[in-house]
Amino acid sequence: MRILLVEDDQRIRQDVTTALEAAGFVVDAEANGEEGWFLGDTETYAAAILDLGLPxxxxxxxxxRWRAEGRDFPVLVLTARGAWAERVEGIDAGADDYLPKPFRMEELVARLRAIIRRSGGQxxxxxxxxxxxxxxRQMRLTVRGVPVNLSPQEYRLVAYLMLHKGxxxxxxxxxxHLQSVHFExxxxxxxxxxxxVRRKLPTALIETRRGFGYIVNEPDGSS
Amino acid sequence: MRILLVEDDQRIRQDVTTALEAAGFVVDAEANGEEGWFLGDTETYAAAILDLGLPxxxxxxxxxRWRAEGRDFPVLVLTARGAWAERVEGIDAGADDYLPKPFRMEELVARLRAIIRRSGGQxxxxxxxxxxxxxxRQMRLTVRGVPVNLSPQEYRLVAYLMLHKGxxxxxxxxxxHLQSVHFExxxxxxxxxxxxVRRKLPTALIETRRGFGYIVNEPDGSS
DNA sequence: TTGAAAATGACAAAACGCTGACAGACCCGA
DNA sequence: TCGGGTCTGTCAGCGTTTTGTCATTTTCAA
Structure with a gap:
């Protein structure tokens, strides 16, 4: 499930991205309004989270613009505290829900799930x-129904690759993505x-693309 | 289960807080309307108890305002005796139930439980x-029909995990969720x-997911 | 064939969660 | 009001797991 996040505050963007990924979403995070609009216009998202104050x-x-062009994915709007006018405008412009800052990650995820469900997506x-x-939800990986015992880091790796499969x-x-501030x-x-991870898996899930990176693919699929 | 109480009368606020805590709720008590609004707007509550005459x-x-912003947690309104107009207004504004002062603590708790249940939360x-x-309802945990003697805090822990099982x-x-004042x-x-809690339970109910948290799961269940 | 990229095995430090002990707060009955 | 019991958070110690690094070997694509 792919989510577009448009938020200029670096800190919030990072936190939200992390929280959403932990919740199993794939996140495209964008700081700039123009860029965000373009992504929402050209890519396919299950929902978007949009900050109103953007460069x-x-x-x-x-x-x-999205709405004018017929993009109908649900949009969750983030507003500053007490910015009433903004919220009303947001709803008028076609937002599905809004969340005042500051908010709790837990609530953001809950509301996001709510609007996605409401919009028919699951x-x-x-x-x-x-x-x-x-x-x-259970943060668990199973192969043929058998749970695989993974360490946190290992789990994150598999989860990231699987959420970006193909x-x-x-x-x-x-x-x-595995360690926030850790550039080696x-x-x-x-x-x-x-x-x-491979040693713990009975199947060949993670493929190596020498010189490029790793990929998780459907058994039949190719790319 | 976290409750927001907005009531300016120091005495009542204290009594209600005590009663609710005795009933197993975690209470955030606030005397000021503005502050109460902010809390209800930014935090997550199972329900709110709201006095109408507030500074x-x-x-x-x-x-x-809560309703205008889509906060849909149930609200129990406290009104002065005989203030019918207030009650009607309260209902119109989106209250779920109201209770005229003076009231018995038992009744408050009962009604609170009722609106929480009705709200579909649980x-x-x-x-x-x-x-x-x-x-x-009884705030009781039983294993194979045998009641387990838990302290309030222990009960809340188990309850939260069980309500979020899986x-x-x-x-x-x-x-x-276990502390009303949360010191980070x-x-x-x-x-x-x-x-x-584990020492008091004969079965392995709470599983540790090292590096992530805890989970309560169906014995066989995987989804 | 060859050199860079990736895989592997070993290791030590760090992180994490569990436990027992303890002390202050609180409650309740005498 | 006093005294014992309960509850709850803190702390230090402990064993286990986790994780990054290094040295070395293997693999692969040009």
Whole structure:
């Protein structure tokens, strides 16, 4: 389930991204209004989270344009505390729900799930690839129904790859997502991690694309 | 189960808080309307108890604002004796029930439970996981029909986990829900609590997901 | 064939959660 | 009001798991 997040505050963007990914969503995070609008216009999302105060293009404008073009994915609007006018405008512009800052991550996730469900999509917390099943609610990976005992880091790795299945994920992207502020120069931490995960899995889930990164794919699929 | 109480009368506020805590709720008590509104707007509550005559911001206004923003937790309104007009207004503004002062604490608690249940939050007062049964009405946990003697805090822990069964609950979320005043600091209070509960239970109900949190699951269940 | 990329095994430090002990707060009955 | 019991958070210690690094070997694509 792919979510578009448009939020200029670096800190909030990071926190929300982390929380959503932990909740099993795939997140495209964007700081700039113009860029965000473009993504929402060209990509397919289950929902969008939109901050109203944005550089580039104002959040309200972004929302209005989407709606004007017939993009009907649900949109959750983030507003500053007490900004009544904004909220009303947001609803008028076609927002499905709004959340005043500051908010709790837990609530954000709950509301997001709510609007997705309401919109007919289903916020399914389970990702299936071949015989492997990832349950993001239970944070558990099972192969042929048998649970696999993974360490936190290992779980995050598999979860990230599975949530991005069908796409080659560069090593650097992985290491960025596995530890927030952890840019290494020459570390093979990811390789070691992949190795450990593979040893625990009875099937060949993670494929290596030498020189590019790793990918999790449907058994038949190709890319 | 967390309740917001907005009531300016110091005495009543104290009494109600005591009664609710005795009934197993976690209470955030607030005297000022503005502050109460803010809390209801930003925090997550199972229900709110709202006095209509408030300093700062009138109770009705508080309620209307919550509803205008889509806060749909149930609200129990306290009114002065014989103030019929107020009650009608309260209902119109989105109150779920009202209680004229003076009232008996038992009745307050009963009505509060009623509106929480009615709100669909927890329609069923009984949650069953394997051989363990949680009766939220009696605030009792039984295993194979045998009641388990739990302290209030221990009960809340088990109740929260059981009400969220099948989902990994992070430690932080637990401590947020177990304490009305939440001090963000590193403490192993939750771990200690979990340990105490486990010692009292004959079965392995609470599972640890190292690095993530705790989870209560159906014995066989995987989804 | 060859050199870079990836996999592997070993290791030590760090992180994490569990436990027992303890002390202050609180409650209740005498 | 006093005294004992309960509840709850803190702390330090402990064992286990986790994780990054390094050295080395293997693999792969040009």
């Amino acid at each position: 580039g293009m104002d959040g309200l404008t972004v929302l209005k 916020a399914n917390p389970v990702v299936i690839v071949g015989e492997t099943e990832l349950d993001t 796409r080659v994920v560069p090593q650097q992207e992985l290491s960025e 120069r020459e570390s093979n931490a990811v390789e070691v991690l992949v190795g450990r | 700062g911001m009138d109770g009705l206004t508080v309620l209307k 329609a069923n007062p009984v949650v069953i996981v394997g051989e363990t049964e949680l009766d939220t 989902r990994v609950v992070p430690q932080q979320e637990l401590s947020e 600091r590193e403490s192993n209070a939750v771990e200690v609590l979990v340990g105490r």
